[in-house]
Amino acid sequence: MWGFTHLPGASPELPHRRHRATLDFLSSRVMDPPKKLWFIKSTLTAYEAQAELIRRLPIVRGIVFHFLALESFGALARSSNESVIDFPKLPLRLLYYLRHALLAGTFAVVGFSGYHLYGASRTGADWLAARLIPTPEILSAAGLDFHPNRSTKAPANVWLVTETDTEELWSNGLRIDTEFTTTGKARHYLVFPKDGSSPIERTGPPVGIVYHASQNDMAPFAEDFSRDILDQTRDLIGWLKRREIYNYMIDRFGRVYRIVSEESVAIHAGESIWADEDYFYLNLNESFIGIAFESQWSTDVDLITAAQVQAATNLTDILRLRYGIEDINCVPHGLVSVNADQKLIGYHADWARGFPFNALGLKNKYETAPPSVDAFGFGYDDDLVDRLGGRLWPGVELAQAQLAERASKETIEPAELRARLRAHYEDLRDQLR
Amino acid sequence: MPSQPSRKKKSPTRKAAPRKAGSRASAKPVGLDLGTSSIVAARQNGQGIRSKSELNAFLELPSSRFTEQILDQNQIDFVRDNGHLVVFGNGAFKFANMFNAETRRPMRHGLVNASEPYAQKLLQVIVEKLVGKPKTKGQLLCFSVPAPPQDAPASLVYHEALMKQMLSSMGFDARPVNEGLAIVFSELEKKNFSGIGISFGGGLTNVCLAYLSVPVFSFAIDKGGDDVDEAAGEVTGETATRVKAIKEDGLDLNRKPRNKVAGALQIYYTDLIESVVDGIAEALTQTERMPKLDKPLPVVLGGGSAIPKGFAERFRKALEEKKLPIEIASVRLAKEPLTATARGALLKATYEN
Numbered sequence: 001m002w003g004f005t006h007l008p009g010a011s012p013e014l015p016h017r018r019h020r021a022t023l024d025f026l027s028s029r030v031m032d033p034p035k036k037l038w039f040i041k042s043t044l045t046a047y048e049a050q051a052e053l054i055r056r057l058p059i060v061r062g063i064v065f066h067f068l069a070l071e072s073f074g075a076l077a078r079s080s081n082e083s084v085i086d087f088p089k090l091p092l093r094l095l096y097y098l099r100h101a102l103l104a105g106t107f108a109v110v111g112f113s114g115y116h117l118y119g120a121s122r123t124g125a126d127w128l129a130a131r132l133i134p135t136p137e138i139l140s141a142a143g144l145d146f147h148p149n150r151s152t153k154a155p156a157n158v159w160l161v162t163e164t165d166t167e168e169l170w171s172n173g174l175r176i177d178t179e180f181t182t183t184g185k186a187r188h189y190l191v192f193p194k195d196g197s198s199p200i201e202r203t204g205p206p207v208g209i210v211y212h213a214s215q216n217d218m219a220p221f222a223e224d225f226s227r228d229i230l231d232q233t234r235d236l237i238g239w240l241k242r243r244e245i246y247n248y249m250i251d252r253f254g255r256v257y258r259i260v261s262e263e264s265v266a267i268h269a270g271e272s273i274w275a276d277e278d279y280f281y282l283n284l285n286e287s288f289i290g291i292a293f294e295s296q297w298s299t300d301v302d303l304i305t306a307a308q309v310q311a312a313t314n315l316t317d318i319l320r321l322r323y324g325i326e327d328i329n330c331v332p333h334g335l336v337s338v339n340a341d342q343k344l345i346g347y348h349a350d351w352a353r354g355f356p357f358n359a360l361g362l363k364n365k366y367e368t369a370p371p372s373v374d375a376f377g378f379g380y381d382d383d384l385v386d387r388l389g390g391r392l393w394p395g396v397e398l399a400q401a402q403l404a405e406r407a408s409k410e411t412i413e414p415a416e417l418r419a420r421l422r423a424h425y426e427d428l429r430d431q432l433r
Numbered sequence: 434m435p436s437q438p439s440r441k442k443k444s445p446t447r448k449a450a451p452r453k454a455g456s457r458a459s460a461k462p463v464g465l466d467l468g469t470s471s472i473v474a475a476r477q478n479g480q481g482i483r484s485k486s487e488l489n490a491f492l493e494l495p496s497s498r499f500t501e502q503i504l505d506q507n508q509i510d511f512v513r514d515n516g517h518l519v520v521f522g523n524g525a526f527k528f529a530n531m532f533n534a535e536t537r538r539p540m541r542h543g544l545v546n547a548s549e550p551y552a553q554k555l556l557q558v559i560v561e562k563l564v565g566k567p568k569t570k571g572q573l574l575c576f577s578v579p580a581p582p583q584d585a586p587a588s589l590v591y592h593e594a595l596m597k598q599m600l601s602s603m604g605f606d607a608r609p610v611n612e613g614l615a616i617v618f619s620e621l622e623k624k625n626f627s628g629i630g631i632s633f634g635g636g637l638t639n640v641c642l643a644y645l646s647v648p649v650f651s652f653a654i655d656k657g658g659d660d661v662d663e664a665a666g667e668v669t670g671e672t673a674t675r676v677k678a679i680k681e682d683g684l685d686l687n688r689k690p691r692n693k694v695a696g697a698l699q700i701y702y703t704d705l706i707e708s709v710v711d712g713i714a715e716a717l718t719q720t721e722r723m724p725k726l727d728k729p730l731p732v733v734l735g736g737g738s739a740i741p742k743g744f745a746e747r748f749r750k751a752l753e754e755k756k757l758p759i760e761i762a763s764v765r766l767a768k769e770p771l772t773a774t775a776r777g778a779l780l781k782a783t784y785e786n
Contacts, residue, residue, distance in 0.1 A: 020727075
């Protein structure tokens, strides 16, 4: 197998989903294949040439994109002898000749109407609106400390009170919506004993939980956007269900949805590594449950609500009790995700900072040496450091120190030790194939 | 009439609008599929596209007056080299079949065959036969290249540079296009160049998922029709050339095999299809910048190895069995599987002209 690559050459980046729909619509009106290709490439390249700020501001980027698409469309119509565009000529000409006036007019209207017009004209979330609209319910996950003295042991007793075809009620107050639940492939996985003995095949229950951020479009968390928030959640659930992604999803109002049944494998962790006291776990889809917060995780804005944290706490309690899941095996995605081919940690970085361990009654795993580094010699690149705002979690430093100490004891270079550990990882990986 | 629209202000990165037909007296661009198994050239011909192909293979024969006469009489192309006659192109296959001999290849697994001393020379001879000399200096030509190999990406850089150098020395303005993307260009125009294009070549299989002509991911599997032929030949005791002939004589993957060779071919074709489907599933989960798709994507299969009857049907079933994180609208064979890549390269060349 050869590698997956983005193709060489100047391929423009794809614009926002809604703009792609516009481009798709207009492209369908171009009848000549080379001209259609020209129209698409020309619009995308022109859009990409705009300043990044323009491409990040939701309203502005929409206006600019449509202006550029119109400009290319008009230019194409004017340059063609034959009728290559299936579009009424007069409106197209008017639109083209008046494009600058339209652009200026649109900006004026938008500026005048302010964010109310903006809210009414869009359904999605955006960078600007999250800052303009007051969002008192949004908490910084890093600052959450609901139960500072909570034990990290699983609670002694939580039980299923009642269930219907579409809902379960648990004694800690958690309601789980089961209306959208789907079943997939049964769990069947290998665990690798740390003492080096042969891997053990398991078909039983999950041994851990991986916490994710759904990273979907997010409307601002404000009353005016209630309808949009609900629509986005509904779209997300449909998308997750079709693709069997995550076992659970917690929406922004703290409602918990079971997407893929716990007995089934959900897609969520891809190439990943974790370990507890006795075993290494590789590629955690099969062995760990995936729980996603409906959120856009980033290092500077942690969009997670108090209701979500409460729901995650209750859900974690239920799952830990039900499957005897150890605290050590409750871990965020960013800490387990790896690029296995390049031997790099943090392939996906969601919750590699700011996860509310304390609130969920879990030990802080940022202090734990990640086994990917410690036991398998993985490294990291500048891109990950940039994505995490300039600094990795302390466990990485700890793992590297442990690795250096081990190399020194064995009187070999750390690079040599790392190469040996990586080879060991490849051996284990081969056994999964 | 001006050759391009007069736009007062243009972004410096913006291209001029496409020229009107006949507005420039330049030579028509060329699309070239440099495949392991065959080389195909495509050109615009009136309202249609004309394509020509030659097998990318040769046969070395001891030089003799008698052999030369036979070759001349049968109008088989050859060149003389160091006391040998090197038969190339379609004639090589014909000759190899006659004498139950194995042809050699200037390319291997999609790249120039470094261990073959005749490779570069013969590639140039075959390309010259297909496209001739450029009508004007700098005539645009887009040629296909595979996706870069993960373990040795530099080998693609070498291959691409070598081909570019060769075509430039012939007087062309040569530009590369990914093979899978070329299939998307030629076959998915109605879908606005969105979908998965797969080129099942002789040396390898190239896959590209593009959305609105922008490639999202591309990869190549180190398996192709040649591997299928070789493996089937190995287990049945037939030469790969003979297996190829049997295959082209109406192999049907949906029917019970008629003989041992057909049975072996079915097994290796199934393996090839499964490898590609696994690769797509892996690429979809590993690609970070996968756009959210609003509609199902079509899949188009091109290349000579996709021609056997029932291939597309088998591929569709394999895709259905593998639960992919995207929806597939349809799976179909390219209108002309052998020329699809060259036609896609031509479209790119026409657009860039």
